[in-house]
Every structure is written in structure tokens, then in C-alpha cells.
Amino acid sequence: MRALRFERFGGPEVLSVGEVADPVAGDGVAVVAVKAASVSPSDVLAVAGRMEDTTLPRIPGRDFAGIVLDGPEDWVGAEVWGTGGDVGFTLDGSHAARIALPVASLARKPGTLDFAEAATVGVAFVVGWLGAIETAGLAAGETIAVFGVSGGVGGAVAQIARAVGARRVVGVAPHAPAAGTPAAEAIDAFVPFDVDTDVPAEIRRSTGGRGADVVYDAVGGVTTPSAVASLAHRGRLVVISAIGTPTAEVDLRDFYHRELRMLGADSRKLDVTASAERLRRLGPHFEHGRFRPLPIARTFDLDHGPDAYRAVAQKKVRGGVVIQP
Structure with missing residues (x-):
């Protein structure tokens, strides 16, 4: 079969297509048989x-949609x-004509999504x-602020928060999500992350002076103090x-007086079988239209394929980048 492959680390130039x-x-x-596979920032970093x-050597690519051969x-x-x-x-990925997977990791694609849409999820x-x-x-009735709401993860979190009954969803990013996109429709308010905006003050104002019960920071580092x-x-x-x-500085006295919690979440700890368990939970939301994929x-x-990696690495596109083998 034909596949995208790399034998040394580097930029998109180290990728080649071959048998x-x-x-x-x-x-x-x-x-x-891979019908579509998206290119995520983590693929570029890999x-x-x-x-x-x-x-x-490795065939890259995390996300995919296809047909069992x-x-x-x-x-x-x-x-x-x-x-x-x-x-x-550690396993050959989805940027190829075919991929081998544990049977336990097979999850049926929602019929409401085509292969390209499903590959971005x-x-x-x-x-x-x-x-x-x-x-x-996050529970029904709570408020959440989503830093990086215009990106793929942030847009997904906004939809998830809306589906579980969050009382208020506040999006934060340098630029607002485009009108009509799933993220734009899921948020109640938008706060620009820029030098002219006191982001915490705006979030408190949007949440009745309390602040957010949950802050999901899909950016981190430069945003942590505000978060x-x-x-x-x-x-x-x-x-x-x-x-x-x-690294980020935290006022520890303020932190413990307000009884705050900082939590890490790493999807790399979920292998393809554990990830399939989550996709099976998510599938019905897509079937019923509560969730929509990244445009x-x-x-x-x-x-x-190397051009697809360049597009993601150079951040020249807003939305999903998909390879169709």
C-alpha cells in the first residue's frame, strides 16, 4: 500500500510518500481502509x-475514518x-491507505457524518x-470559560458544555469563532484575549461576579495567569x-484561600482502544445533531500529504485539514 512516512525527525520536508x-x-x-484522516497539531509535533x-520509522496520523476490510x-x-x-x-498511523487496529478499538462511525467530517472529530x-x-x-448548572474556543479542542468543549447543561459558556480567544460555526453557536458570550482586555474581569462580569466554576484552558502557558x-x-x-x-507564576496564598484546583488532562494516555470507548459515548450526540464536527x-x-502538514504547521488555515488516501 501507499503511505506517508518519516525516518527522521524534522519539518514536513522529512515526510515522503511510498510503498x-x-x-x-x-x-x-x-x-x-482509510477513507479520510485529519492532520492535527500533535501529528506535526510527532x-x-x-x-x-x-x-x-513511523507512519503518522492519529484521527481517521474508514471501512473495515x-x-x-x-x-x-x-x-x-x-x-x-x-x-x-508507537503504532503506525492513519496517513496511509490502510491501518491495522485492535478489534476492540473498532467504533462505528455516526451515519450523520461523512468520512472527512468524522476524521476531524x-x-x-x-x-x-x-x-x-x-x-x-463539569455538571449541569455550572459555568465554564473556554480559553482557545476558536480552535478545534475549544470548539468541541463549548459544544460538550452546552450538551451537559452548563448554565453559561464563555469563549476566550484572540478572535471570535466565525459566525455559524459550532463553537460560535455554543457560547453565550465571547471575551477577546488581547492586551486591551482584562479577561478575568470580563469573565466575572459575564458570570454574575462569581467567575467560572470550570476554566478549560486549551492554550496554557501564556494564558495560565488569566485562567x-x-x-x-x-x-x-x-x-x-x-x-x-x-511555566507560570501562581499566587499560592490566593490559590489556597480560594480553594482552587488545577488539573491536567492528556489524551496521549488514552490508547486507540480507550479512545474508542469515548467515541462510542460521543457518537449519539453526533447522530442527534447535538455535536457538529470542526469545519x-x-x-x-x-x-x-506533506503540503497538508505545512498548512497545519504554518497555521494558514482555520478549520480541519484532511488527507483522503
Whole structure:
């Protein structure tokens, strides 16, 4: 089969398209024909050597949607979707014509999504669910501020918060989500993250002076001081990233007097089977229209896979970037 592959770490220039051995089904292993696979920032970081435990040589790619070619009889022909913290890092990934997966990791794709749409869901919604629901325990009636709401993860979190009954969803980002996008429709208020805006004051104003019960910081690092200051008494901060700086100063007296909690969530800890468990929970929300995937900005064929990586690395597109092998 044909696949995108890298044998050394670096920029998109280290990626090449070539023939590799077809994956083979076996005991507990199925083979999926990849119909679409998105390119996430973490895929770019894996190729660059900035994601721990990535082994060489490797076919990259975390998220995918496709059709089961070989495996248990009751799965052959099924339309599936998936993602994983091991796929594309320690296991060959989805930027190829086919991918081998544990049978236990197969999850049926919602019929309401086409393959390209389904391929944009994995990383964003799995880490969104992991952080907001499983880690922070966001509950109906609570307020949440989402830093990075215009990105894939932030937009997913805003939709998840709305679905579980959050009383108020406040989005924070340098630029507001585009009108008509799922993120724009899920938030109640938007606060620009810029030098002219007192972000914590605006979040308190939007939440009746309390601050947010949960702050989901999909940026981290440069946003951490504002995120901590935006919390209500006994609020929970979820951190999934660190942009610009890996450290942040926190006023510890203020932190413990307000009984705050800072929590980390890492989707890399969920392998492809554990991620499939989350996708099965998310699927009905897509089937019933409560969740919508990230809008697709550009699609590429496999031969232009390196160009897809360049588009994501250079941040020249707003929306999902999808490879269709």
C-alpha cells in the first residue's frame, strides 16, 4: 500500500510518500481502509520529534475514518472512526491507505457524518470530553470559560458544555469563532484575549461576579495567569497544553484561600482502544445533531500529504485539514 512516512525527525520536508507492506489482520487485529484522516497539531509535533515516545520509522496520523476490510465477519464492511494516543507515535498511523487496529478499538462511525467530517472529530472531542467531563466533572448548572474556543479542542468543549447543561459558556480567544460555526453557536458570550482586555474581569462580569466554576484552558502557558484569575471560589482549571512558556507564576496564598484546583488532562494516555470507548459515548450526540464536527478548511490526497502538514504547521488555515488516501 501507499503511505506517508518519516525516518527522521524534522519539518514536513522529512515526510515522503511510498510503498510499504500491507497491514495484515490476525488474532484480535482488523484492517481498515482509510477513507479520510485529519492532520492535527500533535501529528506535526510527532514528525518534529516533540512528542515523547514517538519511534522511528513511523507512519503518522492519529484521527481517521474508514471501512473495515478484514477482521471479524460481523465487522467487515462496517464504517468506523477512531483516534488514539499511540496511533502515529508507537503504532503506525492513519496517513496511509490502510491501518491495522485492535478489534476492540473498532467504533462505528455516526451515519450523520461523512468520512472527512468524522476524521476531524477524534483528538478534539476525546480530549475535550476527557478534560471537561471526566477530569473537571463539569455538571449541569455550572459555568465554564473556554480559553482557545476558536480552535478545534475549544470548539468541541463549548459544544460538550452546552450538551451537559452548563448554565453559561464563555469563549476566550484572540478572535471570535466565525459566525455559524459550532463553537460560535455554543457560547453565550465571547471575551477577546488581547492586551486591551482584562479577561478575568470580563469573565466575572459575564458570570454574575462569581467567575467560572470550570476554566478549560486549551492554550496554557501564556494564558495560565488569566485562567487562574478567572476561576470562582473552589473552581477547577483544566490544562491540556503549554504555549509560549512551560511555566507560570501562581499566587499560592490566593490559590489556597480560594480553594482552587488545577488539573491536567492528556489524551496521549488514552490508547486507540480507550479512545474508542469515548467515541462510542460521543457518537449519539453526533447522530442527534447535538455535536457538529470542526469545519473542514482543506483536503489533500496522499501525494500532497506533506503540503497538508505545512498548512497545519504554518497555521494558514482555520478549520480541519484532511488527507483522503
